[in-house]
Amino acid sequence: MKRILLLLPLFFTILGCSSDDEINRNPYLPHLNFSVQFDLSLPEYNQLNFPGNKFITCNYGINGIVIYNLNNDQYLAYELTDPNHVPQPCSALVVNGTEATCSCGDGNKYTIITGEQIAGTGQYTLKPYRVVRSGSVLEISN
Numbered sequence: 279m280k281r282i283l284l285l286l287p288l289f290f291t292i293l294g295c296s297s298d299d300e301i302n303r304n305p306y307l308p309h310l311n312f313s314v315q316f317d318l319s320l321p322e323y324n325q326l327n328f329p330g331n332k333f334i335t336c337n338y339g340i341n342g343i344v345i346y347n348l349n350n351d352q353y354l355a356y357e358l359t360d361p362n363h364v365p366q367p368c369s370a371l372v373v374n375g376t377e378a379t380c381s382c383g384d385g386n387k388y389t390i391i392t393g394e395q396i397a398g399t400g401q402y403t404l405k406p407y408r409v410v411r412s413g414s415v416l417e418i419s420n
Contacts, residue, residue, distance in 0.1 A: 304402050306364050307340060307357065313419035314338050316345070326353070326416065332390065334358070334373055341370040343407060343418060344378065346390050355407040355418045356393055360386050362400025378404065 325331040336342035342358040360380040363369040371378035380386040386398030393404035410417045
């Protein structure tokens with residue numbers, strides 16, 4: 279009987295837990311499945327060979343993606359749609375330096391280094407994408 283009483287709180291704790299994906303899932307941005315490769319040996323992507331540089335493409339994601347070279351070992355990629363809006367024309371982010379700005383009139387601004395919001399209102403950070411480097415090829419996916 280004591281054993282059951284000791285295991286009962288553990289049982290309820292496990293049942294009460296949910297995955298982080300459910301807690302942090304952004305209700306504004308749809309989940310898209312894609313995988314794209316960028317060969318850094320090609321002139322078009324040459325700037326990604328140097329830390330502190332970025333590359334923007336509008337061909338993937340919702341409104342495009344930005345890829346940032348943090349230190350040649352770590353690359354970051356984010357969705358270029360304001361995560362605190364339903365996708366609409368004004369929610370496409372414009373990148374200037376390391377800041378991405380929304381034009382919906384609420385002053386939302388994000389850093390592409392961490393994905394965090396640095397101005398405006400909202401509870402969501404930029405939507406990150408997975409980045410894997412294999413030799414001179416970056417693969418971006420979600």
